[in-house]
Amino acid sequence: MASSAVEPKILTLLMVVQDGKVLLGYKKRGFGEGMWNGFGGKVEPGETPTEGALRELREEACIDATDATERGVVTFVYDDKPRPMQVHIFHASQFTGVPTETDEMRPAWFDLEAVPFDKMWPDDELWYPMFLAGKKFSGTFWFTNTTTIVRHELREVESLE
Numbered sequence: 001m002a003s004s005a006v007e008p009k010i011l012t013l014l015m016v017v018q019d020g021k022v023l024l025g026y027k028k029r030g031f032g033e034g035m036w037n038g039f040g041g042k043v044e045p046g047e048t049p050t051e052g053a054l055r056e057l058r059e060e061a062c063i064d065a066t067d068a069t070e071r072g073v074v075t076f077v078y079d080d081k082p083r084p085m086q087v088h089i090f091h092a093s094q095f096t097g098v099p100t101e102t103d104e105m106r107p108a109w110f111d112l113e114a115v116p117f118d119k120m121w122p123d124d125e126l127w128y129p130m131f132l133a134g135k136k137f138s139g140t141f142w143f144t145n146t147t148t149i150v151r152h153e154l155r156e157v158e159s160l161e
């Protein structure tokens with residue numbers, strides 16, 4: 001490879017928003033344990049981010065989103081991780097199945113006026129307003145000590161291409 005830049009890991013995050021509520025999961029294990037977040041994880045070889053997002057939603061919450069659309073691409077740079085995480089963020093409002101607790105996540109609905117930002121990744125409070133307003137966005141957050149933001153860039157974009 002000509003570039004010496006570290007390739008990011010590609011991950012997904014999907015939030016279902018329906019009837020003035022957002023479906024989040026309490027992360028029971030792994031990276032982000034103890035926080036509420038959307039559903040997601042690593043995109044597997046041969047998968048598109050959309051396919052990965054739908055698979056992770058099924059694996060973690062036992063539901064299938066039927067209208068997922070990509071809304072944001074955000075890169076997280078952690079000073080204690082060798083590779084940045086490039087997270088593709090999806091919105092869905094329709095799904096089949098019943099949200100069900102799994103080994104990884106405990107799902108719950110939150111009113112959009114009561115999203116539990118104090119128990120979520122600190123960047124979420126910054127990009128959720130754009131996400132919930134139906135905008136597309138792109139950005140990078142640099143972290144120290146895993147959860148402290150030292151710098152960030154975030155902007156609305158016309159297209160994610």
Ligand SMILES: Nc1[nH]c(=O)nc2c1ncn2[C@H]1C[C@H](O)[C@@H](COP(=O)(O)OP(=O)(O)OP(=O)(O)O)O1
Pocket residue numbers: 011012013029030031032037038039040041042076085087121122123124
């Ligand atoms: N700063 C951040 N803000 C946010 O909202 N979500 C973040 C985040 N940093 C990471 N995530 C998300 C992306 C992805 O959905 C999830 C991490 O992926 P995984 O669940 O695959 O991680 P794990 O370490 O649990 O993986 P496995 O060990 O493979 O299960 O956390």
